Amino acid sequence: MHNLNYVKTNKNIITNGKSEYKILISESLKNDSYICFALSDLREKIEEATGCLLDVVYDSEKQLNGKYLVIGETRLASIEDLGAQKETLKKGGYVIVTKGENVFMCGANTESSMYAVMTFLKITLNFEQYFTNHYSLNKGVDILPLYDFNVIDIPDFEYRIQSAGWIRYNDENRKRMKWTNETDWIIPVDEQKAVWHNTFNYLPPALYKDEHPDWYSLPNGDQICYTAHGNDKERAKMIKIVADRIITLFKMEKYRNYRHISVSIQDNQNCCRCETCLKAKQKYGADSAVMIMFLNDVAREVESWMKTPDGEPYKRDFRILFFAYHATNQPPTVFNEQSGEFEPSAPEVVCHPNVAVYFAETNGDYTSNFHDKNTANTKIGENMLGWGKLSQEIYFWSYSTNFSHHLIPYNSFDTVQDILKFAKAQKCKFIMIQDQWIQPGGQTGFSVYKNWLHSKLEWDVNVDIESLKDRFFDNYFMQASATMKKLFEEWNEWAKWQKVLGYEGARSVYYWALRHDMWPREKLEQWINYTEQAKKEIEVNKQTDPALYERLLNHIGMEAIAFKYLLIRLYADVLTADELLEMKKSVKADILRSGITLVNTTKQTTTEELLSGWGV
Numbered sequence: 001m002h003n004l005n006y007v008k009t010n011k012n013i014i015t016n017g018k019s020e021y022k023i024l025i026s027e028s029l030k031n032d033s034y035i036c037f038a039l040s041d042l043r044e045k046i047e048e049a050t051g052c053l054l055d056v057v058y059d060s061e062k063q064l065n066g067k068y069l070v071i072g073e074t075r076l077a078s079i080e081d082l083g084a085q086k087e088t089l090k091k092g093g094y095v096i097v098t099k100g101e102n103v104f105m106c107g108a109n110t111e112s113s114m115y116a117v118m119t120f121l122k123i124t125l126n127f128e129q130y131f132t133n134h135y136s137l138n139k140g141v142d143i144l145p146l147y148d149f150n151v152i153d154i155p156d157f158e159y160r161i162q163s164a165g166w167i168r169y170n171d172e173n174r175k176r177m178k179w180t181n182e183t184d185w186i187i188p189v190d191e192q193k194a195v196w197h198n199t200f201n202y203l204p205p206a207l208y209k210d211e212h213p214d215w216y217s218l219p220n221g222d223q224i225c226y227t228a229h230g231n232d233k234e235r236a237k238m239i240k241i242v243a244d245r246i247i248t249l250f251k252m253e254k255y256r257n258y259r260h261i262s263v264s265i266q267d268n269q270n271c272c273r274c275e276t277c278l279k280a281k282q283k284y285g286a287d288s289a290v291m292i293m294f295l296n297d298v299a300r301e302v303e304s305w306m307k308t309p310d311g312e313p314y315k316r317d318f319r320i321l322f323f324a325y326h327a328t329n330q331p332p333t334v335f336n337e338q339s340g341e342f343e344p345s346a347p348e349v350v351c352h353p354n355v356a357v358y359f360a361e362t363n364g365d366y367t368s369n370f371h372d373k374n375t376a377n378t379k380i381g382e383n384m385l386g387w388g389k390l391s392q393e394i395y396f397w398s399y400s401t402n403f404s405h406h407l408i409p410y411n412s413f414d415t416v417q418d419i420l421k422f423a424k425a426q427k428c429k430f431i432m433i434q435d436q437w438i439q440p441g442g443q444t445g446f447s448v449y450k451n452w453l454h455s456k457l458e459w460d461v462n463v464d465i466e467s468l469k470d471r472f473f474d475n476y477f478m479q480a481s482a483t484m485k486k487l488f489e490e491w492n493e494w495a496k497w498q499k500v501l502g503y504e505g506a507r508s509v510y511y512w513a514l515r516h517d518m519w520p521r522e523k524l525e526q527w528i529n530y531t532e533q534a535k536k537e538i539e540v541n542k543q544t545d546p547a548l549y550e551r552l553l554n555h556i557g558m559e560a561i562a563f564k565y566l567l568i569r570l571y572a573d574v575l576t577a578d579e580l581l582e583m584k585k586s587v588k589a590d591i592l593r594s595g596i597t598l599v600n601t602t603k604q605t606t607t608e609e610l611l612s613g614w615g616v
């Protein structure tokens with residue numbers, strides 16, 4: 001639901017730097033990190049735009065009869081008083097409502113109340129974050145009118161996890177772009193970082209394998225065997241250990257507010273090939289069936305404990321997540337030709353309400369849609385349709401970069417909207433599109449635009465990408481917008497041909513894209529020329545706003561890195577020694593300015609190593 005209704009009234013919040021308004025927050029929330037962030041942005045951006053710094057008051061004051069901009073729930077109004085229900089708003093939804101002359105910006109929690117403030121600032125003053133330290137904001141505003149707001153805005157995905165380092169490591173980028181806080185939602189099994197691929201954390205082979213060989217997969221022992229090779233007593237012991245560990249973690253004070261934990265396969269393409277597991281695969285149609293039944297039993301144990309006097313105080317609406325990944329990506333479903341839909345292959349493989357699938361497939365192709373036939377994703381799309389019939393919720397881990405080549409563009413621009421619409425239709429509530437999340441400063445390959453776009457699409461899968469593209473380029477490249485858009489569009493058009501040449505298909509996120517036919521020299525040189533032209537176009541800021549000039553120089557330089565890197569890697573032998581040295585020096589300047597530190601994820605090669613290898 002995205003109802004952004006508002007009309008101007010004939011009243012004003014600020015007139016020529018003067019205001020009768022104050023910002024009101026709850027005394028009990030004055031140390032909350034989201035409320036503090038929202039408060040400081042609201043005050044500072046209004047002051048920067050209008051020259052008027054609003055006072056702050058708390059709802060503990062006896063008399064509350066002034067005019068207020070209200071952040072979050074206060075004594076003046078709960079979320080229900082504002083006509084919304086917490087259950088409907090869920091984790092990320094919020095309202096902006098004008099009552100009398102007060103404006104209420106409020107969500108079901110403080111994080112979403114902060115989102116409401118960001119939207120208020122966007123509507124009234126065009127405040128929007130594009131990249132680190134770079135936002136749009138109207139300046140020299142004499143009149144800030146009072147709007148009659150009737151906004152209710154609920155994101156399409158309840159959890160939107162940031163996936164690029166420049167967002168993940170930057171609190172302002174994360175909060176202003178409305179990404180969900182990553183760190184407070186899933187319990188690491190080892191209380192440190194074993195969030196994923198953690199079955200061996202529950203059942204370490206070093207501890208159990210000698211005494212309980214049946215717990216481990218055949219033939220390699222690199223996964224657990226969810227049937228204990230058909231030995232029910234042994235299987236019951238495994239379930240008890242896993243459930244007990246979950247119970248122990250749920251009892252810990254530090255995890256009191258957590259609802260999610262995972263029991264997810266080890267990171268390889270295998271699963272157990274024992275006789276019992278193979279028979280189950282035959283019966284249910286997929287390797288994942290035995291895993292679901294195992295986790296359903298674990299969930300029942302935890303659920304029963306929550307009904308005991310010992311467990312009652314720790315009761316919560318928990319989820320045990322498991323990976324549909326490689327061997328377990330296929331669900332135990334059958335296709336019903338008559339209804340045209342997938343159905344569970346048996347009632348016992350439907351997930352318990354506290355068990356949910358985490359759909360992740362690096363074997364997918366994120367340069368192709370999920371809806372299309374005859375692509376590397378057709379089967380994966382069908383698998384997600386099947387999981388939609390087994391699991392009440394879907395958690396989806398998608399991908400959008402080339403992990404072998406961080407400095408080479410990966411074209412997921414043409415498909416991401418289709419993939420997210422597909423996931424949304426399968427009741428997906430959680431989305432994480434993995435990008436260069438260990439690359440802290442920035443990214444080349446139009447990835448700043450890409451991840452900014454993801455923040456919009458994950459909020460509303462139906463947004464108009466063309467208008468967002470214009471908005472991004474105009475605000476991020478400013479005077480160089482048209483030139484940089486030409487560069488983006490020429491590359492994007494060429495990337496469609498690169499698919500024909502082979503830059504697509506299963507595991508395209510690891511594709512070896514250093515090929516002459518994919519990157520002709522004349523194209524690379526033309527695109528580098530566009531960035532040189534763009535750098536000239538922003539020179540007008542050099543005197544008037546040197547800090548802005550430096551930011552824009554970085555934005556353009558970051559995009560130049562990809563094409564200069566490709567030119568050096570592919571055409572070193574045909575460039576003259578002087579040309580080559582010039583190009584290396586020039587890409588070095590762009591890289592150092594950008595803070596890009598990694599050349600790939602696969603080998604963790606640093607840009608420092610790259611540059612010193614080039615002798616610059």
Ligand SMILES: [Zn+2]
Pocket residue numbers: 217218225226227228229272273274275276277
């Ligand atoms: Zn087995």
